[in-house]
Amino acid sequence: MQGVGFRPFVHRLAAELGLAGWVNNSSQGVFIEAEGPRASLEQFLLRLRTEKPPRSFIQSMESWWLDAAGYAGFEIRPSETGGGKTAIIMPDLATCPECLHEIFDPQNRRHLYPFTNCTHCGPRFSIMLSLPYDRANTSMKRFAMCPQCGQEYRDPENRRFHAQPNACPKCGPHLELWDAGGAVLAARHEALLQAVKTVREGKILALKGIGGFQLLVDARNDEAVRRLRERKQREEKPFAVMYPSLDAVRADCRVADADARLLASPEAPIVLLKRRAALAPAVAPGNPNLGVMLAYSPLHHLLMFELKFPVVATSGNLSDEPICIDEREALQRLRNIADVFLVHDRPIVRHLDDSVARVVLGREQVLRRARGYAPLPVRLTAGRPATALDTASPVLAVGGHLKNTVALAIGPQVFVSQHIGDLETVQSYEAFLGVINDFERLYDAEPRWIAHDGHPDYLSTQFARSLLAHKAGPRGVSVQHHIAHVLACAAENELAPPLLGVSWDGTGHGLDGTVWGGEFFLVTATACRRVAHLRQFRLPGGAQAVKEPRRAMLGMIYEVFGESALAASDAPPMKSFAAADLPALAGMLRSGFNSPLTSSAGRLFDAVAAFLGLRQIVRFEGQAAMELEFALDGIETDETYSFEMECQEQTDGESMLVVDWRPIVRGILADVKGKLPVGLISAKFHNALAEVIVAVARRAGQPQVALSGGCFQNRYLTERVDARLEREGFRPYWPQRIPPNDGGIALGQIVATLMGAR
Ligand code: ZN
Ligand code: ZN
Ligand code: FE
Numbered sequence: 001m002q003g004v005g006f007r008p009f010v011h012r013l014a015a016e017l018g019l020a021g022w023v024n025n026s027s028q029g030v031f032i033e034a035e036g037p038r039a040s041l042e043q044f045l046l047r048l049r050t051e052k053p054p055r056s057f058i059q060s061m062e063s064w065w066l067d068a069a070g071y072a073g074f075e076i077r078p079s080e081t082g083g084g085k086t087a088i089i090m091p092d093l094a095t096c097p098e099c100l101h102e103i104f105d106p107q108n109r110r111h112l113y114p115f116t117n118c119t120h121c122g123p124r125f126s127i128m129l130s131l132p133y134d135r136a137n138t139s140m141k142r143f144a145m146c147p148q149c150g151q152e153y154r155d156p157e158n159r160r161f162h163a164q165p166n167a168c169p170k171c172g173p174h175l176e177l178w179d180a181g182g183a184v185l186a187a188r189h190e191a192l193l194q195a196v197k198t199v200r201e202g203k204i205l206a207l208k209g210i211g212g213f214q215l216l217v218d219a220r221n222d223e224a225v226r227r228l229r230e231r232k233q234r235e236e237k238p239f240a241v242m243y244p245s246l247d248a249v250r251a252d253c254r255v256a257d258a259d260a261r262l263l264a265s266p267e268a269p270i271v272l273l274k275r276r277a278a279l280a281p282a283v284a285p286g287n288p289n290l291g292v293m294l295a296y297s298p299l300h301h302l303l304m305f306e307l308k309f310p311v312v313a314t315s316g317n318l319s320d321e322p323i324c325i326d327e328r329e330a331l332q333r334l335r336n337i338a339d340v341f342l343v344h345d346r347p348i349v350r351h352l353d354d355s356v357a358r359v360v361l362g363r364e365q366v367l368r369r370a371r372g373y374a375p376l377p378v379r380l381t382a383g384r385p386a387t388a389l390d391t392a393s394p395v396l397a398v399g400g401h402l403k404n405t406v407a408l409a410i411g412p413q414v415f416v417s418q419h420i421g422d423l424e425t426v427q428s429y430e431a432f433l434g435v436i437n438d439f440e441r442l443y444d445a446e447p448r449w450i451a452h453d454g455h456p457d458y459l460s461t462q463f464a465r466s467l468l469a470h471k472a473g474p475r476g477v478s479v480q481h482h483i484a485h486v487l488a489c490a491a492e493n494e495l496a497p498p499l500l501g502v503s504w505d506g507t508g509h510g511l512d513g514t515v516w517g518g519e520f521f522l523v524t525a526t527a528c529r530r531v532a533h534l535r536q537f538r539l540p541g542g543a544q545a546v547k548e549p550r551r552a553m554l555g556m557i558y559e560v561f562g563e564s565a566l567a568a569s570d571a572p573p574m575k576s577f578a579a580a581d582l583p584a585l586a587g588m589l590r591s592g593f594n595s596p597l598t599s600s601a602g603r604l605f606d607a608v609a610a611f612l613g614l615r616q617i618v619r620f621e622g623q624a625a626m627e628l629e630f631a632l633d634g635i636e637t638d639e640t641y642s643f644e645m646e647c648q649e650q651t652d653g654e655s656m657l658v659v660d661w662r663p664i665v666r667g668i669l670a671d672v673k674g675k676l677p678v679g680l681i682s683a684k685f686h687n688a689l690a691e692v693i694v695a696v697a698r699r700a701g702q703p704q705v706a707l708s709g710g711c712f713q714n715r716y717l718t719e720r721v722d723a724r725l726e727r728e729g730f731r732p733y734w735p736q737r738i739p740p741n742d743g744g745i746a747l748g749q750i751v752a753t754l755m756g757a758r
Contacts, residue, residue, distance in 0.1 A: 005053045005056070006030060006052065006053060006056045007023050007024075007025065007030070007076050008076070009051075009052060009053050009056075010023040010030070010032055010048070010076075011023065011074055011075075011076055013044060013047055013048065013051065014034055014044065014074040015074055017036065017040045017043055017044055017047075018036060018040060019034045019035060019036040019040055019041070019044060019074060020034070020035045020036065020071035020072060020073055020074055021033040021034040021035045021069075021071050021074050022071070022074065022075050022076070022077045023074075023075075023076055023077065024076070024077040024078065024079060024080060025079040025080070026079065026080035027080075027087075027088065028088045028377075029088065032048075033066070033069070033071075034074075035068050035069060035070075035071050038362075042362075045063055046261070048061070049061070057096075057119075057120045058266075059090060059093055059120060059121075059266060060090065060091060060093055060266050060267060060372070060376070061265075061266070062373075062376060062737060063364070064363070064492065064493075064736045064737055065363055065736065066493065066494055067731070087131050087132065087133075087443075088376070088377070089124065089125055089128060089131070089133070089375050089442065090124040090125065090133075090376075091124060091125050091267070091371065091372050091373055091374055091375070091376055092122070092123045092124050092125055092126050092210050092211065092352065092371050092372060093120070093121045093122060093124065093266040093267075093372070094121060094265070094266045094267070094268035094296035094297070094372070095116070095117070095121050095122075095295075095296065095297060095298055095301060096118060096120040096121035096266075098118065098120070098159060099116045099117060099118055099120075099121055099122075099298065100298070100301060102116055103116050103298050103301065103302065104305070109148070109168055109169070109170075110168055110169065112189050112302060113167075113168060113169045113172070113298065114175060114192065114297070114298045114299035114302055114344070115165070115167050115172045115173045115298065115299070115344070115346060116167075116168075116298045117163060117165050117166065117167075117298075118159045118160050118163050118166075119159060119160065119161060119162065119163045120159065121266065122163070122165050123165055123210055123297075123346075125350070125352065125374060125375060125418075126210050126211045126348055126349060126350060126352050126371070127139045127140060127164075127165060127346070127347075127348070127349055128349060128442075129141075129349055130441070130442065131442060131444075133164060134164065135164045135165075135166075138164050138165065138349075139346060139347040139348070139349050140164060140165045140166075140167070140346065142345075142347075143167060143171055143172055143173065143346075144171060145166060145167070145171055146168060146170045146171035148168065148170070149166050149167060149168050149170075149171055149172075152166060153166050165346075169188075172346075173344045173345050173346035174187065174188055174344060174345060175187065175188055175189075175191040175192055175299075175342060175343070175344050176191050176342075176343055176344070176345075177190075177191035177192075177194050177195055177340060177341070177342055177343075178327075178331070178340065178341040178342075178343060179340060179341075180331070180335050180338065180339065180340070180341070181331075182328075182331050182341075185340070191342060192299075192302055192303065192306070192342065193306065194340075195207075195303070195340060195342040196303060196306040196307055198339060198340050199216055199217065199218055199307060199311060200218065200307070202217070202218055202221045202223065202224035202227075203217075203224070203339040203340065204216070204217050204224070204227065204228050204231070204337060204338050204339050204340075205217070205338060205339070205340055205341075205342060206316055206324075206330055206334050206337070206338035206340070206341045206342070207299075207303075207313075207316075207341075207342045208327055208330070208341075208342065208343045208344055208348070209297065209299065209300070210296070210297050210348075210352065210371060211323070211325070211348065211350075211351055211352025211353060211354075211370065211371045211418075212315065212316060212323035212324055212325045212348060212351045212352065212353065213315070213316025213317075213323060213324040213325070213330050213334065214313045214314065214315060214316050214354075215228060215232065215312070215313075215314050215315070215316050215334070215337060215338060216242075216303075216311045216312065216313055217311060217312045218280075218309065218311060218312075219239075219241045219279045219280060219283055219309070219310040219311050219312045220279055220280055220309060220310070221280055222280035222281055222282050224280075225239070225280045225282040225283055225312055226282045228312065228314070228337070229282060231336060231337040232314070232317075232318060232319060232337055233318060233319045234314075234319045235619040235620070236285050236286075236619040236620065236623065237619065237620040237623075238283070238284035238285075238287050238289075238290070238291060239283050239284060239291070239312040239313075239314045240270045240291035240292070240293060240312070240313055240314060240354065240356075241279065241283060241290060241291065241292055241293075241310045241311065241312055241313065242292075242293050242294070242295065242300065242304065242310065242311050242312075242313040243292055243293070243294060243304075243310045244295075244304040244305070244307065244308050244309065244310070245294070245304075246260060246263060246264065246294065248310065249263065249273070249292050249294070251276075251277065252275055252276055252277045252279070252290070252310070253273035253274060253275045253276060253290055253292060254273060254274040254275075254276060255273060256359065258359040258362065258364070259271055259273060259359055262357055262359065262364055263292065263293070263294050264294065265372075266372065267355065267357075267371075267372030267373055268293060268294060268296035268371075268372055269293065269354065269355035269356060269357040269366070269371075269372055269373075270291040270292065270293045270354050270355065270356045270357070270368075271291070271292055271293065271356075271357055271358060271359075272289050272290070272291055272292075272356065272357075272358040272367070273289065273290055273291075273292050274288060274289055274290075275288060275289060275290040279310060283312060286627065286630070287626075287630065288630055288633070291356060293313065293354060296372075299344075313354070315353050315354070316330060316334055316338075317333070317334075318333065318334075318337070320421070320422055320424050320425050320428065321333070321421075321425050321427045321428060322351055322420065322421055322427055322428050322431040323351045323353055324351075325348040325350070325351050326347070326348070327341065327343040330343070350418075350434075350435070350438060351418070351431065352370045352371040352374065352418050353368065353370040353371065353418070353419050354368075354370065354371055355368055355369055355370045355371055355372050355373050355419075356368035358715075360715055360718055360719070360734075361718070361719060361722055361734075363736055364736065365734070365735065365736055365740075366736070366737055366738065366739055367713060367739050367740075367741065367743075368403070368419045368739060368743060369405070369416065369418065369419060369737070369738065369739060369743060370418040370419040371418070373737075374416070374417060374418035374419075375415045375416070375417065375418070375439075377413040377414055377415045377416070378413075378414045378416060378491065378492055378737060378738060378747060379412055379413055379414075380409075380412045380413075380414060380491055380751070380754070381412070381494050393447075393448035393449055394408060394409065394410050394443075394445035394446065394447045394448060394449075395408070395409040395447060395448070395449040395450075395451060395750050395753050395754070396408055396436065396439075396440070396445075396447035396449070396450050396451070396474075397409075397450075397451040397452070397479075397745075397746040397747070397749035397750045397753070398432075398436070398450065398451070398452050398453075398460040398461070398463060398464045398746070398749075399420075399453070399460055399742070399745050399746035399749070400453050400455075400458065400460065400481065400484075400508075400742040400745040400746075401422065401423050401453070401455065401458040401459065401460060401742070402422045402423075402621065402741075402742045403419065403421065403422065403739070403741050403742040403743045404419075404420045404421060404422065404423050404428075404432060404460060404742070404743075404745075404746075405417045405418070405419055405420055405743050405744075405745075405746045406420070406432070406435055406436055406439065406460075406746050407746035407747050407749070407750050408439045408440070408443055408445055408447070409750045409753075409754070410443060410445055414491075414747055414750050415439065415443065416738060416746060416747055417435045417439060417746070418435070419743060420432050420435055423458070423459045423460060429459055432459070432460065432463070433463070447474050448474050448475065449474055449475050449476070449477060449753050450464045450467055450468060450474045450475070450476050450477070451464075451476075451477045451478075451479050451746075451749035451750060451752065451753045452464035452465070452476065452477070452478060452479070452749065453478070453479065453481055453484070453508075453509065453745065453749070454478045454479065454480045454481060454508075454509045454510075454511065455481065455508070455509035456509070461478075464476060477749070477752065477753045479748065479749040479752040479753070480508070480509070480510070480511050480516075480528075481505075481508030481509055481516070481745065482503035482505070482508050482510075482516055482517070482519040482521070482709065483501075483503070483521060483528045483748065483752060484744075484745045484747075484748030484749050484751075484752060485501075485503040485505065485508075485708040485709045485740075485744060485745065485748055486501030486502070486503050486521050486523060486528065486706055486708055486748065487501075487523070487528070487747075487748040487751040487752050487755075488708060488735065488738055488744040488745070488747040488748035488751065489501070489706040489707065489708035489733060489734065489735050489740070489744070489748075490523060490706045490733070490751070491747060491748070491751045492735060492736060492737055492738050492747070493706065493733040493736070495704055495706060495733060497523050497524050497525045498522065498523060498524050498525075498702055498704075499523050499702050499704035499705065499706055500520060500521070500522060500523070500531075500696070500697055500700040500702040500704065500705045500706070501520065501521040501522075501523050501528065501705075501706045501708070502519075502520055502693055502696075502705060502706065502707045502708070502709075502721075503519045503520070503521065503708055503709045504517065504518055504519070504601035504602070504707075504709040504710075504711035504712065505517050505600070505601070505602050505709035505710040505711055505741070505742070506546065506600060506602030506603065506621070506622070506710055506711075507546065507598075507600060507602070507603075510599075511530070514536065514596060514597045514598065514599070515539070515596050515597065515598035515599070515600060516533070516598070516599055516600065517534075517598060517599060517600025517601055517602050517603065517709075518533055518534030518599045518600055518601035518604065518659070519532075519533050519599065520532035520533065520657070520696050520700070522700060522702070523706075525755070526755060526756060528752075529654070530656070531656065531657060531696075531700060532645075532656065532657035532658070532659065532696045532699070532700070533599040533656070533657075533658060533659070534599045534600070534601060534604065534658075534659050534661060534692075535559070535599065535658050535659060535660045535661055535662070536597040536598060536599045537555045537556055537558070537559040537597070537598065537603075538555045538558065538559070538588075538589050538592065538595040538596070538597055538598075539551060539552055539555050539595055539596055539597075539598050539603060540554055540555055540585045540588040540589050540594070540595045541585075541588065541594060541595070542594055542595065542596050545603070546603075546606075546621075547617060547618055548616065548617050548618075549573075549606035549607060549609055549610035549615055549616060549617070549618060549624040550573035550576055550577065550610045550616040550617070551585070552603045552604075552606040552607040552610065553571070553573045553606075553607040553608075553610035553611050554566060554573070554585055554586075554589065555589060555595070555598075555603075555607065556604065556607035556608075556611070556665060557571075557611075557665075558586075558589045559662065560662045560665045560666065563586055563589070563590060566582065566585075566586050566589075567582070567586075571611055571613075571672075572610075572611075572612075572613035572616070573610045573611065573613075573616050576616040576617075601689070601709075601711050602622070602625060602710060602711055604661065605624065605625035605628055605711070605714075606618075606624045606625060608628060608665075608668065608682075608685055609624035609625060609627055609628040610624065611665075611668065611672075612628070612631070612668075612672070612678050612681060612682070613678075614627045614628060614631060614678070615627050622710065622713070625711070625714065626714075628682050628685070629682070629686075629714050629715070629716055629717070631678050631679045631682040632679055632682050632683050632686065632716055633679050635679045635680060635682075635683045636683075637680065637683050637684070637687070638687065639680070639683065639684050639687065640684050640687035640688045640690075640691055641663065641664040641667035641668065641684050641685065641687075641688040642663045642664070642667065642688075643659060643660060643661050643662075643663050643664050643688060643691070643692060643695075644659075644660040644662075644663060645657055645658070645659055645660065645695060645696075645699075646658045646660055657696060657699055659692050659695075659696065661688075661692070664685065664688050667684070667688075668681055668684075668685065671684070683716075686714075686716050686717055686720060687720060689717065689721075690717065690720040690721045690724050691724070693705075693707075693721050693724075693725070694721075694724050694725060694728055694730075697725060697728070697730050698728070702730075703729070703730055703731050704730075704731050704733065705725055705730050705731065705732050705733065706732075706733045706734075707721060707722075707732060707733065707734045707740075708734070708735055708740050708744065709740060709741075710740065710741040710742065712734055712735070712740040713740055713741060718734060722734070
């Protein structure tokens, strides 16, 4: 945006709104830090986009909230030159208004052309083979520009000046419609129209999109959606839906201003919204929310224009596998799922799922970071302890096991990869290897340090260890899972230690070999020390208990009431077990055989969900906990359950606070007997957990509290904890750009490596 008066514009706007701070230019784009009252900052964000100078264009914009620094006025700072050598690769950007206008203009030569783009929009990361970003280094190199496109490309006054994927119907990629055997049914616009026809008929369309294949089916047709579930082997996990317009979204869901901004942003993620109307029940069974997106490429715009109704748009894969990117491969892998294939001849270089985001506490929060965001870096600043490592050595972090991402740190920039997925299948492990290879090649980095999770059995850990086996190779750092969660949150909020880190999730390998997941850490400049945790209980069957909340419930009941309660209880989960299984499970709890100890908050959610009869066996990760949250159904209460805290002396002389949640369970039992509504019990349970965090924060005495881990995907818990901490004078922080779930582990591993904390 050089020379278009952008920085003076920012300065003027800030002055008008009475904001302090600064703006500067760097090789990565424009950075702005603005400080002032919340409402003025929200105005500032909105007006940046709508009032920018005529010749400027904001390709992509990430915003996040920081503590006030106390600036005196607003200044234009000198451009940053040093340390900016690392090239910034742009993410794929949703179609801009001008291109959109062109494809629906019958007079325009790009009328109905699905691969229209310009310097403001279009594919980037998904078509890039190598740096620098030139057409010859993209998958567009196979298309020679026609004279007209070439002229646009060379004209500095043209919107398509050096638009690398520039193309038109004469010279660019084209559509084809294939049957499941790969035979061509139609080409060009006729292919699109026939694809639309098949979706109208309730068939399943495999669509080659921007970052991979999507599966499209009529979201109003329950039978068709069910067929997709069966074929994809995805039982109950909610599907995302693409809507033809923002108005259509508003008709079905509650859309606040911040939601609308996110839906229509160049990042164009799937946005989680509260739904009003029901589509086909099979779209998101039993879920009061809906993942919604708008068309983000000309191809999607043209499809949605013809369809005029919402369609399920889910990743083109079999459950647990990575998304398909190649049409030949798609024919193989999706042949038993899709009826027809709408494909094109512009190769997709790397897979990028649709990103998932939401607005929580008035801020955007990314839950799955991929298309539109990756690979924009997180810049480590205030929270980064001074160390020689960050300038000397690239660090590779291989992430966790579920929702895996990897990260590469070069200087203060951390490039977090796109979402890869659960490393449960051969295909996803190969995708993991592919992304690491891709990142090292793109950024020309040979890692000197490799950070990995502490769990010895994770495939990512084993891969890291295999690299470390070479003598002269990189050095390794094992980073405890929950420490990684906390450090990721602290780093992106630019927090300087000390602080209290709250790390609550389902499962992670603890430093003492037990299963952690309800942890509190005191973070200083050089170390992370576990200072508190939830009381442990046993999980009969270990990994099986993750799939069966009723097993976690047995462990919880055993911990509170002892073995006799197992036989005596008539709670719903008891009836779900075969009578013959109960004695064996009781035996496991007694002996500890295959029944690991856990302090996991996520498992406690599971156990309570099972105890209340909400769910005994889950079909996807986190389902039981989600249903316990959904049971709240808008209830507002400050009622809660009591709990106790015990201070234990450790062998190293330090003390450890153990939160005894057994009184909570006794309270729940009494309320169940008293026939209190499940929603109210759930609210009291959520509130009690929020009080647990407040109580530990009081003992820790740190004003800054960083909240991370998968449990903070729970909106009610996050909002409640935030409100309670604020009221008690603490400053709570939560993840914004990087997911609170295990998608954030890789960033945390990088930070841990840089600060030397193990
Ligand atoms: Zn455009
Ligand atoms: Zn052309
Ligand atoms: Fe985790």
